[in-house]
Amino acid sequence: xxxxxxxxxxxxxxFLFLILSISSSGMAQxxxxxxxxxxxxxxxxxxxxxxxxxxxxxxxxNSGDVVCATMGCYLGVMDVSVPEMPxxxxxxxxxxxxxxxxxxxxxxxxxxxxxxxxxxxxVVQVNNISEPSVVGTLxxxxxxxxxxxxxxxxxxxxxxxxxxLAVVDLTTPSxxxxxxxxTAPGSVYCLGQSGNYVLMSVSGPAxxxxxxSNPLAPSFEGSTPLLSSAYxxxxxxxxxxxxxxxxxxxxxxxxxTSVSPASIGSMxxxxxxxxxxxxxxxxxxxxxxxxGQMLVVDIQDPTDPLLTATSSTSGYGNSMAVSGDLVFLGxxxxxxxxxxxxxxxxxxxxxxxx
Numbered sequence: 001x002x003x004x005x006x007x008x009x010x011x012x013x014x015f016l017f018l019i020l021s022i023s024s025s026g027m028a029q030x031x032x033x034x035x036x037x038x039x040x041x042x043x044x045x046x047x048x049x050x051x052x053x054x055x056x057x058x059x060x061x062n063s064g065d066v067v068c069a070t071m072g073c074y075l076g077v078m079d080v081s082v083p084e085m086p087x088x089x090x091x092x093x094x095x096x097x098x099x100x101x102x103x104x105x106x107x108x109x110x111x112x113x114x115x116x117x118x119x120x121x122x123v124v125q126v127n128n129i130s131e132p133s134v135v136g137t138l139x140x141x142x143x144x145x146x147x148x149x150x151x152x153x154x155x156x157x158x159x160x161x162x163x164x165l166a167v168v169d170l171t172t173p174s175x176x177x178x179x180x181x182x183t184a185p186g187s188v189y190c191l192g193q194s195g196n197y198v199l200m201s202v203s204g205p206a207x208x209x210x211x212x213s214n215p216l217a218p219s220f221e222g223s224t225p226l227l228s229s230a231y232x233x234x235x236x237x238x239x240x241x242x243x244x245x246x247x248x249x250x251x252x253x254x255x256x257t258s259v260s261p262a263s264i265g266s267m268x269x270x271x272x273x274x275x276x277x278x279x280x281x282x283x284x285x286x287x288x289x290x291x292g293q294m295l296v297v298d299i300q301d302p303t304d305p306l307l308t309a310t311s312s313t314s315g316y317g318n319s320m321a322v323s324g325d326l327v328f329l330g331x332x333x334x335x336x337x338x339x340x341x342x343x344x345x346x347x348x349x350x351x352x353x354x
Contacts, residue, residue, distance in 0.1 A: 042337035044086040060330030061106040062321035070103045077129045083337045089129040104147020116147040123173045138176040148191035150198045155215040167215045192235040205229040222259040236280040243278040252302045267305040279322040288320045
């Protein structure tokens with residue numbers, strides 16, 4: 001179950017607000033306290049008293065007023081229509097008792113949430129958020145790693161293992177089927193999507209773009225070398241952002257022309273940030289570190305991205321979703337909602353490493 005009383009919500013917000021702090025380590029100038037500009041506005045605690053699959057991270061995906069997050073072997077559905085007071089809506093068990101699955105990826109598909117795990121592809125119906133239900137499964141062995149899901153029309157593209165991609169037919173959600181498999185030009189680390197185009201971060205390292213307008217016959221569009229291997233990416237408009245954790249940096253690639261994508265900018269991140277996840281909306285990108293650090297990056301000028309603020313939240317970080325001025329953070333043991341509405345009123349910060 002998920003614990004969410006008025007008292008617990010107040011305690012969570014108050015506690016997290018107190019611990020919110022700004023880190024200026026390694027920056028060219030001292031940062032001021034940004035708690036008036038970037039702050040926690042809501043929180044929802046998870047209760048892990050139920051059975052869980054070892055190693056399963058609390059992955060999270062957002063669509064409008066709904067956030068879905070994995071909690072052990074469960075998928076929780078939360079109503080965030082009032083972000084200051086996120087509430088439990090429903091909970092469904094994903095895997096049978098005694099089955100250990102590690103969840104690698106989540107994605108919305110209309111009224112459904114798609115779950116990519118160690119050996120299963122699961123379809124969960126969430127049109128009634130108070131009663132989510134598993135409606136279909138497909139055995140997909142050898143899935144591993146980040147397990148991103150790119151939804152193109154009525155098909156889902158997933159990383160199956162190494163350089164192999166699987167295309168799942170979702171025409172009948174209650175009976176997903178393996179429609180096609182294909183091999184990428186290298187090990188696939190993560191996926192992104194822009195319309196019918198699927199972006200792949202592959203070994204090399206490089207960005208590869210394929211047109212999946214016909215999911216059964218995807219066609220190669222273009223590629224470009226990357227500065228370093230990227231295990232997470234975000235796509236916003238005509239811009240793809242690659243998080244290169246080992247180098248503590250972000251690389252920005254212009255994908256306006258799919259046949260000739262071009263790297264146009266990069267930015268170093270603080271060494272202590274332990275970056276793991278990236279998401280973007282509009283002209284703001286957010287990077288989350290596994291240690292709980294959150295970095296806010298202004299990408300208004302993608303050729304010159306600017307780290308505007310860093311903050312720390314309690315618990316270790318698993319995943320996140322950026323939606324307008326809100327950031328939904330998944331982790332143990334809570335969902336945290338942060339407000340970035342006044343981020344551009346914060347004192348200007350020098351670029352890291354300047």
